[in-house]
Structures are given as structure tokens and as C-alpha cells.
Amino acid sequence: xxxxxxxxxxxPAAAHTDFSRSSPLDPESFxxxxxxxxxxxxxxxxxxLDQRDLDALELAxxxxxxxxxxxxxxxxxxxxxxxxxxxxxxAAKNRPMVQMxxxxxxxxxxxxxxxxxxxxxxxxxxxxxxxxxxxxQGRLEALLNFQTAVSDLTGLDIAxxxxxxxxxxxxxAMTLMRRTARSKSNRFVVDADTLPQTIAVIRTxxxxxxxxxxxxxxxxxxxPLPVGDFFGLLLSYPGASGAVRDQxxxxxxxxxxxxxxxxxxxxxxxxxxxxPGEIGADIAVGSTQRLGVPLGFGGPHAGYMxxxxxxxxxxxxxxxxxxxxxxxxPAYRLALQTREQHIRREKATSNICTAQVLxxxxxxxxxxxxxxxxxxxxxQKIHLQAGQVASALEAGGITxxxxxxxxxxxxxxPGRARAVVAAxxxxxxxxxxxxxxxxxxxxxxxxxxxxxxxxxxxxxxxxTDAPWVPEGDAPTRTSQxxxxxxxxxxxxxxxxxxxxxxxxxxxxxxxxxxxxLGSCTMKxxxxxxxxxxxxxxxxxxxxxxxxxxxxxxxELVDQLEKWLVEITGYAAVSLxxxxxxxxxxxxxLAIRAYHRSRGDEHRTICLIPAxxxxxxxxxxxxxxxxxxxxxxxxxxxxDMADLGAKVAQHADNLAAIMxxxxxxxxxxxxxxxxxxxxxxxxxxxxxxxxxxLNALVGVARPGEFGGDVSHLNLHKTxxxxxGGGGPGVGPVxxxxxxxxxxxxxxxxxxxxxxxxxxxxxxxxxxGSASIxxxxxxxxxxxxxxxxxxxxxxxxxxxxxxxxxLDEHFxxxxxxxxxxxxxxxxxxLRPMTATTGVTVDDVAKRLADYGFHAPTMSxxxxxxxxxxxxxxxxxxxxxxxxxAMIAIKGEVDKVGSGVWPVTDxxxxxxxxxxxxxxxxxxxxxxxxxxxxxxxxVPARKYFxxxxxxxGAFGDRNLVCSCPPIEAYA
Ligand SMILES: *Cc1c(COP(=O)(O)O)cnc(C)c1O
Numbered sequence: 007x008x009x010x011x012x013x014x015x016x017x018p019a020a021a022h023t024d025f026s027r028s029s030p031l032d033p034e035s036f037x038x039x040x041x042x043x044x045x046x047x048x049x050x051x052x053x054x055l056d057q058r059d060l061d062a063l064e065l066a067x068x069x070x071x072x073x074x075x076x077x078x079x080x081x082x083x084x085x086x087x088x089x090x091x092x093x094x095x096x097a098a099k100n101r102p103m104v105q106m107x108x109x110x111x112x113x114x115x116x117x118x119x120x121x122x123x124x125x126x127x128x129x130x131x132x133x134x135x136x137x138x139x140x141x142x143q144g145r146l147e148a149l150l151n152f153q154t155a156v157s158d159l160t161g162l163d164i165a166x167x168x169x170x171x172x173x174x175x176x177x178x179a180m181t182l183m184r185r186t187a188r189s190k191s192n193r194f195v196v197d198a199d200t201l202p203q204t205i206a207v208i209r210t211x212x213x214x215x216x217x218x219x220x221x222x223x224x225x226x227x228x229x230p231l232p233v234g235d236f237f238g239l240l241l242s243y244p245g246a247s248g249a250v251r252d253q254x255x256x257x258x259x260x261x262x263x264x265x266x267x268x269x270x271x272x273x274x275x276x277x278x279x280x281x282p283g284e285i286g287a288d289i290a291v292g293s294t295q296r297l298g299v300p301l302g303f304g305g306p307h308a309g310y311m312x313x314x315x316x317x318x319x320x321x322x323x324x325x326x327x328x329x330x331x332x333x334x335x336p337a338y339r340l341a342l343q344t345r346e347q348h349i350r351r352e353k354a355t356s357n358i359c360t361a362q363v364l365x366x367x368x369x370x371x372x373x374x375x376x377x378x379x380x381x382x383x384x385x386q387k388i389h390l391q392a393g394q395v396a397s398a399l400e401a402g403g404i405t406x407x408x409x410x411x412x413x414x415x416x417x418x419x420p421g422r423a424r425a426v427v428a429a430x431x432x433x434x435x436x437x438x439x440x441x442x443x444x445x446x447x448x449x450x451x452x453x454x455x456x457x458x459x460x461x462x463x464x465x466x467x468x469x470t471d472a473p474w475v476p477e478g479d480a481p482t483r484t485s486q487x488x489x490x491x492x493x494x495x496x497x498x499x500x501x502x503x504x505x506x507x508x509x510x511x512x513x514x515x516x517x518x519x520x521x522x523l524g525s526c527t528m529k530x531x532x533x534x535x536x537x538x539x540x541x542x543x544x545x546x547x548x549x550x551x552x553x554x555x556x557x558x559x560x561e562l563v564d565q566l567e568k569w570l571v572e573i574t575g576y577a578a579v580s581l582x583x584x585x586x587x588x589x590x591x592x593x594x595l596a597i598r599a600y601h602r603s604r605g606d607e608h609r610t611i612c613l614i615p616a617x618x619x620x621x622x623x624x625x626x627x628x629x630x631x632x633x634x635x636x637x638x639x640x641x642x643x644x645d646m647a648d649l650g651a652k653v654a655q656h657a658d659n660l661a662a663i664m665x666x667x668x669x670x671x672x673x674x675x676x677x678x679x680x681x682x683x684x685x686x687x688x689x690x691x692x693x694x695x696x697x698x699l700n701a702l703v704g705v706a707r708p709g710e711f712g713g714d715v716s717h718l719n720l721h722k723t724x725x726x727x728x729g730g731g732g733p734g735v736g737p738v739x740x741x742x743x744x745x746x747x748x749x750x751x752x753x754x755x756x757x758x759x760x761x762x763x764x765x766x767x768x769x770x771x772x773g774s775a776s777i778x779x780x781x782x783x784x785x786x787x788x789x790x791x792x793x794x795x796x797x798x799x800x801x802x803x804x805x806x807x808x809x810x811l812d813e814h815f816x817x818x819x820x821x822x823x824x825x826x827x828x829x830x831x832x833x834l835r836p837m838t839a840t841t842g843v844t845v846d847d848v849a850k851r852l853a854d855y856g857f858h859a860p861t862m863s864x865x866x867x868x869x870x871x872x873x874x875x876x877x878x879x880x881x882x883x884x885x886x887x888x889a890m891i892a893i894k895g896e897v898d899k900v901g902s903g904v905w906p907v908t909d910x911x912x913x914x915x916x917x918x919x920x921x922x923x924x925x926x927x928x929x930x931x932x933x934x935x936x937x938x939x940x941x942v943p944a945r946k947y948f949x950x951x952x953x954x955x956g957a958f959g960d961r962n963l964v965c966s967c968p969p970i971e972a973y974a
Pocket of ligand 1: 358359360525526585587588619621622666670695697698719734736
């Protein structure tokens with residue numbers, strides 16, 4: 007690659023101080039604000055790439071065979087003001103009623119200090135997953151609080167840092183139990199009194215794994231477990247009907263039959279009820295939604311899972327642990343990474359990648375703000391009010407089915423259920439009718455005395471203050487919880503505000519600097535896109551409310567689906583999957599169902615290139631497929647010879663190939679259409695992993711160049727913020743022949759896939775519905791031209807970086823024409839071989855320069871993958887390149903012996919403020935350590951901890967808040 011030698015390029019703004027020239031920026035155009043590189047900047051970038059304009063760049067970079075020849079058919083772009091007006095209009099069509107339906111979703115009060123300073127605060131929502139722990143201590147502490155709260159409340163040893171929702175958490179518990187139970191049976195028993203969405207997702211997940219799900223009525227006090235072997239049991243506590251039962255005997259019996267037991271539990275109820283860990287459960291799962299997270303029409307919310315230490319290494323998902331840094335101070339980082347899909351691939355414990363971090367942070371802060379006393383009071387008030395409903399109904403001659411409940415009263419009203427629910431709706435309240443004969447009333451933190459009166463009147467009864475005094479005892483909690491000081495020190499709003507600020511100040515998020523993470527597409531999450539998320543008309547919708555309450559939401563969903571169909575060239579889209587990993591699983595299950603519908607049960611081989619993202623292999627296994635790895639050639643492309651051989655070898659049993667396009671190597675491979683033809687020729691389906699869609703939107707459509715199915719990551723290409731590791735949305739888009747197999751929902755809501763559907767993939771019908779307005783607003787404001795310009799600018803900026811850095815860190819792969827796509831891999835292996843400086847050293851040193859490191863060692867070990875996205879302006883891109891070049895200068899000093907490899911600014915990185923005081927016995931100066939070239943002292947970001955020893959933390963696993971003495 008030709009190096010760029012334009013000193014003026016480093017500061018293009020300086021060349022344009024002539025303000026008499028009219029600015030090319032249109033103040034009304036959102037695209038001009040979203041795309042960071044302005045016209046003069048773009049001119050400089052294109053000049054460096056020897057391209058006349060973006061059209062010429064497109065011709066040079068994107069293979070002719072896949073180019074999409076026309077503009078996308080999307081509405082003309084709207085301004086930010088117009089878009090907000092349109093969103094207000096859609097919002098006004100929704101009716102957020104008083105929600106008392108329960109069924110896993112409960113209204114809650116998000117404390118204002120948390121809503122504004124976490125949910126609406128870019129310092130929290132624009133952060134990335136804490137894989138670089140030194141610049142992520144704030145969110146890691148928040149997640150450690152989450153884990154501590156969950157393990158305390160459930161009475162179990164260790165909890166992870168969030169699951170995608172309660173239903174998928176239960177399904178993950180099922181497979182965990184299968185891996186760890188002594189029984190080798192393939193049967194899994196589920197208490198019939200379990201949430202319908204949980205049973206549905208369990209069935210979806212069980213089918214490809216040959217697990218037989220036995221739903222059993224265990225409601226009577228002496229109900230026996232089914233005869234015969236089973237490996238696991240799932241109980242609900244309280245049940246979907248609201249019933250609270252003493253499950254100790256059932257658990258003991260299951261254990262005696264060599265099965266493991268999971269309990270789906272309501273964390274708020276556990277402030278009053280004896281926790282699962284104390285009644286013998288091995289696992290607890292559930293939702294943390296009612297801890298301050300809005301209903302949001304079903305999500306996003308953080309699910310949870312807690313286990314005993316004997317199976318902690320089998321725990322799916324991300325886990326925060328305590329270790330120490332180079333100075334011996336306690337420090338947090340993700341623990342036991344080797345369990346995860348990005349390391350273990352098809353042997354991983356789960357395919358979970360993006361989880362629900364932002365929502366877990368909200369839930370954890372709710373527990374911090376209220377503390378054990380506050381949570382207990384909230385729970386007691388809820389329980390008392392539920393009791394008042396029960397007393398009033400019984401006084402009115404209505405049978406209350408269960409004597410013991412926490413928040414949900416189940417009333418038997420033979421033949422009258424619909425009428426009661428209709429009467430309550432007249433009063434503005436949603437209740438749940440279970441068939442014709444039963445109504446469930448679920449009390450929440452928001453329930454008032456007036457709500458209770460209206461509810462009771464809907465039944466034709468009269469209110470009473472009489473408490474509910476059932477016969478016998480519910481299993482009551484006596485043990486303490488949330489005893490750690492963090493749950494006691496931040497009770498005033500001032501203290502809470504400062505705690506939140508202190509934590510977010512420790513972290514690098516997009517609101518401070520570029521996050522050049524390849525494959526992750528860390529682009530602008532515009533404020534206007536974010537606005538509607540917390541509006542009550544979206545945030546206050548219960549996912550099971552009558553659809554007429556959600557008219558505006560559904561209109562938005564329908565438009566977004568149509569736009570994504572147009573953008574991808576597929577026939578249909580389901581928005582139900584709540585992360586890319588779940589979209590992958592849905593797509594693969596659709597492929598499986600398609601083959602089976604044609605009598606091809608034997609088609610179970612899934613070809614996956616060696617360079618694929620770890621979720622691909624993990625998802626394939628979850629879909630009951632067998633992974634066969636296809637090699638890559640020296641140029642980083644799929645080895646077509648190897649592919650041909652593998653296709654021929656497995657032709658009869660070929661189910662699918664999963665390819666990422668452009669490839670995970672950041673290159674537009676021109677063999678993609680041949681590849682698709684080859685696989686189709688053998689009867690296989692082509693899964694195009696859409697994580698790199700930011701290089702395609704408006705330029706090429708996977709549904710047109712050979713794909714049968716793709717998942718998209720709305721939290722990458724379509725502006726949903728990463729939230730520190732979630733939430734996400736992973737829609738699955740399919741060609742017409744796969745459309746009948748798309749996800750459905752047990753309550754008949756959002757049945758995109760009708761006949762032949764794979765079933766429910768997420769708990770809620772539209773998954774993480776409340777964040778869909780973000781992607782809707784992005785497309786609405788960009789329009790066809792803006793989206794295409796964004797794609798080509800992202801490609802231009804990546805190529806600009808590749809050219810600037812190639813002579814310092816060789817760019818590993820380019821296409822035949824010498825270009826990369828929207829990201830580039832910098833090869834640090836030659837540097838490591840000659841100097842001993844590692845990719846880790848460079849990544850950590852970037853923090854001293856105020857940058858988040860690029861993606862490390864994916865897809866190639868010893869490399870960094872850089873993706874600038876279209877949102878970064880040229881000044882920031884140059885600042886990053888300058889930092890990388892300065893770091894290369896430091897590496898050279900190690901190489902030439904000026905600094906020893908064991909003691910230099912790279913190995914010592916990152917440097918904390920503490921390194922400015924006390925002893926200093928390094929061969930480089932303090933100034934060189936903390937104020938490297940380009941770092942202005944007044945704007946300096948200091949990482950709060952030095953390099954963290956991850957291995958120490960894995961050997962000495964601590965995954966809840968350490969006692970305060972540890973900080974002494
Ligand atoms: C991000 C990513 C995924 C997984 O998506 P999640 O939303 O994190 O589950 C899959 N494949 C590729 C190539 C990715 O970059």
C-alpha cells in the first residue's frame with residue numbers, strides 16, 4: 007500500500023478557516039450531522055485513496071456482481087424536528103394503561119435519578135462491552151453490584167451479569183442442567199404453573215437438542231413428579247398463577263432421582279420469601295425488569311441466572327470477577343472467558359454475546375438506591391395490596407384460588423372473565439383473563455388505593471382494608487441480604503447522583519472518544535434517535551395488553567420491518583430475536599425446519615469458515631447441527647478449493663453455510679456469488695451473518711447476492727447503543743421460502759411465521775420492542791441517499807486508516823483491487839516477533855492516549871481490527887492514526903534497545919494518576935507515561951486502574967462485591 011504523506015491531512019480543518027466560503031453542511035440535514043466526515047474532509051480522504059468521489063470508490067471496492075443498481079425505496083429523509091413530531095404522533099396512538107396483567111411483566115418506578123443519569127445518559131449507554139477492563143471499571147462495578155444483588159436475593163453463590171430475558175435464561179438453565187446432572191435421561195420436567203412464554207422458548211430450544219419437555223401439574227401439595235428418569239426440573243416461584251408453594255419436598259425428590267433443579271423466581275418476592283438457594287435449588291433464573299426497568303412492550307430487560315459454585319464454570323454469558331492490577335489494587339474484569347463462544351466456539355456453554363448490560367445497571371442501581379429495607383418495603387406494600395384485593399373479592403363471594411401469593415391474585419369467575427377484564431379496561435386498567443373462568447390481578451410498585459378500588463369494582467365487589475389472613479404459612483425469608491455497604495451508602499439523591507457520576511467518569515465511552523472496534527460498529531447513537539425510548543407511550547406498554555393499546559408501536563414495527571426488507575432484499579423480517587446470537591439461532595432453526603418440511607431430516611451439516619465469529623458455531627450446535635470448518639487461503643478469503651471439497655464430501659447432508667459478508671477479515675470477497683451457487687447446488691442454504699451490514703446498506707443486498715437468511719444487529723448498523731454490552735436487537739431476515747418458519751409467540755401475538763414456525767425465540771412477542779424507535783428514527787432521518795453515503799463514507803474512512811497505518815502496522819488483508827471494506831486488520835505479529843511488544847501492550851497503551859483499543863485478536867490472533875464507522879470526523883480519525891503512529895515509535899525504541907521489553911511505556915500501560923506520585927524507577931519519564939504526544943494535560947483521561955491480572959482473578963474467583971477491607 008502506498009503510504010500517505012500529506013502533513014496537512016492531519017489537520018484539515020486548519021486549511022479551511024476561510025469562513026466566507028459557504029459551509030456545505032445543511033443545518034437541517036440529519037445525515038450531515040450523523041456522518042462525521044464533512045465535505046472538505048471527504049475530499050482529503052478520497053484524494054488519499056485516489057478516488058474522484060464516493061461513486062468511484064464504490065466501483066473500486068464493491069464487486070460488480072453484487073452491486074445493487076438502484077436507490078433504496080425509502081421515504082424522503084425527515085429532519086430531526088419532523089421525526090420527533092412523527093414519533094409523537096405514533097406515540098399518541100398508544101394507550102399505556104394501568105398495567106396489572108403480570109405474567110412476568112410488572113410496572114415499576116424508574117427513579118428519576120437513574121432514568122436521567124443512566125438510561126438517558128450517553129456515558130452509560132454508548133459504552134462498549136467491558137473487554138478492556140482498565141477503561142471499564144465503572145460499568146464493571148455496577149455489574150458486580152448486579153451479580154451481588156442477584157446472588158444475595160436468590161440465596162445462591164454466584165450470578166452472571168445478565169441474561170437476555172427470563173425465558174431464555176430458563177432455556178439456558180435447562181441445557182446447563184443437562185450438562186451437569188448425574189441423570190443421563192433426555193427428559194426435562196417443567197411445572198405447568200410456569201409463564202407461557204418460558205415454556206414456549208424452552209420447547210423451541212429443546213426440540214433440536216432431542217430434549218423431551220414434560221409439562222407436569224405439580225400444584226397439589228402432594229403432587230408427585232412424573233415417573234421415569236429426567237435430568238432437570240424447572241419450578242416457578244411464585245407460579246404464573248401467582249401461587250406461592252413450598253417446593254422443598256419436590257426439590258429433594260428431584261435430587262434423589264439424580265436430576266438438577268432450577269427455580270424461576272421473582273427477585274422482589276424473594277425479599278419476603280425463603281430464597282431458592284435455601285430450599286435446595288441448584289439454579290435460579292428470572293427477570294430483573296421490575297427492579298426499575300420500564301415495561302417497554304416486552305423489553306429490553308435483564309434476565310438473570312444464579313448457581314451454586316459446583317457448576318460455576320458452566321454458567322453461560324458474561325461474568326464479572328474481582329482481580330488486582332499491576333499496583334496490587336483491586337480491579338474488576340470479565341472472568342472465566344474461556345467458557346464463552348468467542349473462545350470455545352462449538353463447545354461453548356451458550357451462544358450469548360450481547361446481553362442486557364444497560365438494563366442490568368438500571369436494576370442494580372435500583373437495589374443500590376433502595377437498599378434491602380427499601381426493597382422489602384416495596385414488596386410488603388405490594389403484598390399487602392394484593393391481600394386487600396383478595397379479601398375484598400372473597401367478601402364479595404368470589405373465590406380466590408390460591409391462599410398464598412405474593413403480588414398476583416387469581417380469582418375464579420366462571421363465565422365472567424372477559425366481562426371483568428372489559429370492566430377494568432373501562433376504568434383504564436389491564437387485567438389478565440385466563441380463559442373464560444379466571445382473572446389474574448397483579449399488583450405492582452405503581453398500584454394505588456384508587457387502582458385497587460377500580461379493580462375490585464370491576465368484579466362487582468367492594469373494597470376493604472381487611473388484610474388477607476390465609477391458613478398455613480408461606481415459606482418466609484429470615485436470612486439477610488444486600489448487607490454490603492454499597493447497598494446502604496447511596497440513599498439520598500445527591501449521593502446516588504454522585505455515585506453514578508463517579509462510576510461513569512471511570513469509563514471511556516463514545517461520548518469521550520472514538521471506539522474503533524472492528525465488527526462492532528460503534529457509531530453515533532444520536533440523541534433524537536434515543537428520545538422516544540423513555541416516553542411513557544412506548545415505555546409503559548405491557549406486551550400482552552390488547553394490541554389496540556399499541557397501535558402506534560405496531561405501525562412503527564410494521565414500517566421498520568418493511569424498511570429492513572427493502573434494505574436487505576429479503577422477503578420477511580422478524581424483530582423478535584433480542585440479540586444477534588438469537589437472530590442466528592432463529593435463522594438456523596428456520597433452515598432446519600425448512601429441510602425437515604421437505605423430508606430432509608438428515609441435512610444437519612453446517613459449514614463455517616475458520617474466521618467466523620464464535621456465535622456462529624455456538625448457534626449451529628444449539629440448532630442441532632454439526633459444524634464443519636472451512637479453511638481460509640493466504641489472502642484471508644474463504645478457500646474455495648476446500649469449500650468445494652467439503653461441499654462434495656457432505657453434499658447429501660449439507661444443511662447450510664454461515665458466512666459473514668463482507669468477511670470478518672474486512673474484505674469484500676468476490677467469490678460470494680460462486681459460493682452461494684455451490685452450496686445451493688448441493689441443496690444447502692446460505693446464512694449470511696449480517697453483522698457487517700454497515701458496509702452494505704444501499705450498496706448491496708444479501709437477499710439478492712445469494713443469501714437465504716441473515717440476522718442484522720440493530721445495535722451495530724442501525725444505531726441502537728451498545729449500552730456497555732447490551733441491549734441489542736437481532737432481527738432475522740429471510741427469503742420467501744423460509745418465511746413460514748419465522749418465530750411466533752405462544753399468545754398468538756406477532757406470529758410472523760405461521761404454519762411451521764420454529765416457535766418463540768424470545769419471551770416477548772416483539773423482543774426488545776421499546777428500543778425499535780431508535781432504528782426507525784435513524785432510517786427515517788437518513789433516507790436512501792443518506793444511508794448509502796454513510797456506507798461509502800465508512801468504507802472510505804476505513805481505507806484511509808489502512809493507508810495511513812500500513813507502513814507502521816501492515817494491513818493484513820485487502821481485496822484483489824487493494825482495498826478493505828469498512829474495517830481493516832492491522833498485523834502486529836511481525837512487531838511482536840522482533841520487539842517482544844504484544845498486541846495487549848499496544849491496546850493498553852492506547853488508553854494512555856485516551857482511546858479505546860480496536861478489536862483485539864479477532865478474527866486473527868495477534869492483530870487489531872479497526873472500524874471507524876461513518877460517524878467519526880477526520881480530525882478524530884487522524885488523532886487516532888497519530889496515536890497509533892506515535893505508539894509505533896515507542897515500539898521501535900523497544901526494538902532498538904532504548905527501553906527494555908520488560909519495562910517501557912507500553913508494558914507499563916495503562917498509567918494511572920497514582921503513577922504521578924511516589925517512587926518512579928522506570929527508564930522512561932512520568933511525562934512520557936501519562937502525556938504522550940497529542941495528549942493535552944487539561945483533557946487527560948486517567949484510567950482508574952493499571953494493567954489487570956486476569957489469570958489471578960480466574961484462579962481466585964470472586965464474583966460479588968468484595969468486603970470493604972479488600973480496598974484498604
Ligand atoms: C456482533 C457479532 C455477532 C453477535 O451479535 P450479538 O448481537 O452480540 O449477539 C455475530 N457475528 C458477528 C460477525 C458479529 O460481529
